[in-house]
Amino acid sequence: MARQELHIHLVSDSTGETVHQITRACLAQFPDADVTEHVWTLVRTDEHLELMFTGLMRNPGILLMSIIDKDMRDKIEARCKKMGIPAVSVLDSVVNLLASVLGQAQQNLPGGQRQINSAYFARVAAVDFAVSHDDGMNMGNLAEADILIVGISRTSKTPTSMYLAHRGYKVANYALVPGVPFPAHYLDGLDLFTVGLTNDPKRLSAIRKTRQIAMLDNENKTYADIGAIEEEAKEARRLFNRSGWPVIDVTRRSVEETAAAIIQLHTNWRESNA
Amino acid sequence: MARQELHIHLVSDSTGETVHQITRACLAQFPDADVTEHVWTLVRTDEHLELMFTGLMRNPGILLMSIIDKDMRDKIEARCKKMGIPAVSVLDSVVNLLASVLGQAQQNLPGGQRQINSAYFARVAAVDFAVSHDDGMNMGNLAEADILIVGISRTSKTPTSMYLAHRGYKVANYALVPGVPFPAHYLDGLDLFTVGLTNDPKRLSAIRKTRQIAMLDNENKTYADIGAIEEEAKEARRLFNRSGWPVIDVTRRSVEETAAAIIQLHTNWRESNA
Numbered sequence: 001m002a003r004q005e006l007h008i009h010l011v012s013d014s015t016g017e018t019v020h021q022i023t024r025a026c027l028a029q030f031p032d033a034d035v036t037e038h039v040w041t042l043v044r045t046d047e048h049l050e051l052m053f054t055g056l057m058r059n060p061g062i063l064l065m066s067i068i069d070k071d072m073r074d075k076i077e078a079r080c081k082k083m084g085i086p087a088v089s090v091l092d093s094v095v096n097l098l099a100s101v102l103g104q105a106q107q108n109l110p111g112g113q114r115q116i117n118s119a120y121f122a123r124v125a126a127v128d129f130a131v132s133h134d135d136g137m138n139m140g141n142l143a144e145a146d147i148l149i150v151g152i153s154r155t156s157k158t159p160t161s162m163y164l165a166h167r168g169y170k171v172a173n174y175a176l177v178p179g180v181p182f183p184a185h186y187l188d189g190l191d192l193f194t195v196g197l198t199n200d201p202k203r204l205s206a207i208r209k210t211r212q213i214a215m216l217d218n219e220n221k222t223y224a225d226i227g228a229i230e231e232e233a234k235e236a237r238r239l240f241n242r243s244g245w246p247v248i249d250v251t252r253r254s255v256e257e258t259a260a261a262i263i264q265l266h267t268n269w270r271e272s273n274a
Numbered sequence: 275m276a277r278q279e280l281h282i283h284l285v286s287d288s289t290g291e292t293v294h295q296i297t298r299a300c301l302a303q304f305p306d307a308d309v310t311e312h313v314w315t316l317v318r319t320d321e322h323l324e325l326m327f328t329g330l331m332r333n334p335g336i337l338l339m340s341i342i343d344k345d346m347r348d349k350i351e352a353r354c355k356k357m358g359i360p361a362v363s364v365l366d367s368v369v370n371l372l373a374s375v376l377g378q379a380q381q382n383l384p385g386g387q388r389q390i391n392s393a394y395f396a397r398v399a400a401v402d403f404a405v406s407h408d409d410g411m412n413m414g415n416l417a418e419a420d421i422l423i424v425g426i427s428r429t430s431k432t433p434t435s436m437y438l439a440h441r442g443y444k445v446a447n448y449a450l451v452p453g454v455p456f457p458a459h460y461l462d463g464l465d466l467f468t469v470g471l472t473n474d475p476k477r478l479s480a481i482r483k484t485r486q487i488a489m490l491d492n493e494n495k496t497y498a499d500i501g502a503i504e505e506e507a508k509e510a511r512r513l514f515n516r517s518g519w520p521v522i523d524v525t526r527r528s529v530e531e532t533a534a535a536i537i538q539l540h541t542n543w544r545e546s547n548a
Contacts, residue, residue, distance in 0.1 A: 006375060015534035018299040020441065025292040025340065026368045033376050039541050041534040055545045062375055064368060066299065088371050093362050094300045094338060101280060101336055101360060102307050167294065260289035260315040267313050271329045 007061030009038045011052060011076065016041040019066040022090050036061075043067070053079060063087040122168055130165035133172035134158055139186045142172055147266055149173040150182065151197030152236050153223075154207045156250050156258060160197070163259040169266070178222075178232045182239055193269050195262055196240035200251040201229045281335030283312045285326060285350065290315040293340040296364050310335075317341070327353060337361040396442055404439035407446035408432055413460045416446055421540055423447040424456065425471030426510050427497075428481045430524050430532060434471070437533040443540070452496075452506045456513055467543050469536055470514035474525040475503045 010019045016039055027035060038059065040052045049072070056063065063085055067073045073089055080087035132138055133145065135158065142148060146169045151157050157173040164171045176182060187194070199207075208224040222228040240247045246265050250258050284293045290313055301309060312333065314326045323346070330337065337359055341347045347363055354361035406412055407419065409432065416422060420443045425431050431447040438445045450456060461468070473481075482498040496502040514521045520539045524532050 012534075015530045016537060017441070017530070018295050021292050021295045022365065022368055026365050026372055029342065029369060030372055030376055033372070038545065039537050041538045041541075042531070051542065055541070058545065062371060064371075068303065086371055086375060088367050090368055091296065091300050093367060094296055094364060095303060097336060097338075097360055097362050098300055098304055098307070102304055167291070256289045256291070257316070260286075263290060263313050264315045267315075267329075268325065271312065271332065 005034045005036065007036050007038060007059040009040060009052070009056055009059075009061065009063045011040045011043055011063060011065040011067065013042065013044050013067050013069065013072070016066070019064055019090055023064060043072075044069075049075065053083075056080075056085060057083070060085060065089050066091055123166060126165040126168050126170050127162070129170040129172075130161045133170075134161065136174045139172070139174065139183060142186055142190055142192055144170060145172045145192060146170045147172075147262065148187075148192055148194040149197060149262070150176060150194060150236075150240075150245070152176045152178075152199075152204075152232050154204055155197040155199045156255055157197060159255045160250075160258050160262070163255050164262065167259070167263070169263070176232075176236050176239070178228070178235065184243070191273075193266050194243070194245045195265060196236065196243075196245045196247045197258070198233055198236060198240075198247060198249050200249070201226060201233050203251055204229050204233070279308045279310065281310050281312060281333040283314060283326070283330055283333075283335065283337045285314045285317055285337060285339040285341065287316065287318050287341050287343065287346070290340070293338055293364055297338060317346075318343075323349065327357075330354075330359060331357070334359060339363050340365055397440060400439040400442050400444050401436070403444040403446075404435045407444075408435065410448045413446070413448065413457060416460055416464055416466055418444060419446045419466060420444045421446075421536065422461075422466055422468040423471060423536070424450060424468060424510075424514075424519070426450045426452075426473075426478075426506050428478055429471040429473045430529055431471060433529045434524075434532050434536070437529050438536060441533070441537070443537070450506075450510050450513070452502070452509065458517070465547075467540050468517070468519045469539060470510065470517075470519045470521045471532070472507055472510060472514075472521060472523050474523070475500060475507050477525055478503050478507070 008023060010016060010023060012019050020037075020039065023037070027033065036059070038055055040048075040055070043049060043052060060083070063076070063080055065073070065076060065087065067076065067089065077087055077089075129144070133141075147164065149157050149161060149171060150173070153175055157175065161171040161173045174182070205224050205226045208229075212220070212224055237247065248258060248261050248265075253261070282297060284290060284297060286293050294311075294313065297311070301307065310333070312329055314322075314329070317323060317326060334357070337350070337354055339347070339350060339361065341350065341363065351361055351363075403418070407415075421438065423431050423435060423445060424447070427449055431449060435445040435447045448456070479498050479500045482503075486494070486498055511521065522532055522535050522539075527535070
């Protein structure tokens with residue numbers, strides 16, 4: 001099939017993050033499409049609208065918008081109709097549903113700035129929490145955590161924690177060390193969702209060898225040794241089983257997929273505890 | 275107005291990031307709503323669907339979904355209709371538009387995994403680039419960059435670069451130091467979009483004082499001195515004007531807003547150069 005070029009104009013009265021995310025998710029369904037994105041952010045004035053329309057005329061295609069102000073949305077729709085440009089207001093279906101079930105009108109907050117900021121600060125707090133509770137730090141202070149991740153070395157604990165923090169979860173992680181028992185007393189009296197991560201020993205050995213070469217470490221012979229790693233992984237599994245923690249094998253998962261699996265387990269745990 | 279409690283079930287066959295982002299953006303319009311989110315990720319099997327429906331029956335409300343597989347989407351819609359649960363498939367309007375303008379059917383890729391992964395790797399590459407080009411590092415290697423940010427100390431250059439990297443832009447940043455001329459020769463022969471950041475001298479002085487206290491730095495008297503900062507800011511503005519770079523005052527902006535303004539300037543620059 002010949003590749004077609006499509007210009008997509010993403011128009012937002014705020015940072016454009018939402019319309020960008022939606023576009024990325026939808027374009028994943030059309031891998032053959034050859035797309036050029038034109039990102040118009042913070043569009044809040046008529047002057048800015050004119051600038052955007054000039055760009056749209058130069059490279060016509062489609063327009064996807066996340067614009068709260070109804071007047072501005074109407075203006076864009078009218079103009080696009082005249083130009084023959086298909087335009088979709090991406091949040092309309094959800095906002096309309098919310099307005100009807102909540103029985104209240106939307107507030108027309110420009111860019112929804114207030115809540116976006118509070119969501120932003122919650123995310124910043126979650127990221128701070130992940131940074132200060134990485135790799136066994138501050139284990140005495142887990143009461144605030146939503147999730148604890150436990151796993152042996154190189155099972156993506158830190159990037160997974162960071163991704164979950166970006167989604168708003170407060171996550172601590174603890175790296176199991178061979179021969180050192182897990183300090184279970186930190187969990188006493190807490191009702192904390194905990195998950196164990198494992199990885200295929202063969203893959204772990206390969207990852208660790210690469211890492212040792214990069215770090216010029218010739219000292220630690222057991223770190224990448226397959227027999228030792230198998231024993232280490234078995235010991236971790238025994239701990240997970242004994243503690244009744246769910247286990248995720250990260251072998252063929254991206255960080256995002258591991259995080260999604262943890263969110264799902266956390267939901268199941270919370271729903272069945274509710 | 276009395277606060278109403280609404281249960282929102284977010285259902286995704288993938289990581290749930292998109293439906294989460296859409297929900298957050300829409301809820302910003304209803305600051306009085308008291309919402310409990312139930313996040314169901316990686317929903318790809320009938321067993322998982324049943325688990326989700328059990329949760330939905332326990333806490334009825336509304337359902338927002340990002341599900342690619344048509345059969346599964348139909349199942350969810352039919353069941354919700356029977357239960358009297360309003361359900362919206364959040365990407366439908368955009369996917370339908372893309373299908374019609376591209377003249378091709380969507381590919382029903384489970385979770386759009388392929389492209390999500392390639393977008394994910396592009397983002398990882400952009401973050402790596404931002405880390406290795408932070409604060410004047412590797413200025414000899416700007417040919418690959420999309421954006422260069424120049425500013426005096428404490429104008430949020432690093433967090434802004436990181437946020438832009440998350441959006442997929444390759445960003446380098448350079449901190450201006452009083453009395454040291456900007457090394458303009460690094461830009462020779464490059465057609466690189468460059469933006470200058472400034473901040474209100476009074477606010478800068480306050481921020482820097484706090485930072486000095488945190489770092490126990492009593493040596494550097496001029497760092498937080500208002501007169502010295504005013505001179506430093508003036509010198510920066512002279513450089514920005516002379517070079518013809520657009521300038522953003524970050525004083526009352528969040529990192530996300532500064533980044534959105536940079537994206538907009540970058541779009542304008544690219545569109546007028548096209």
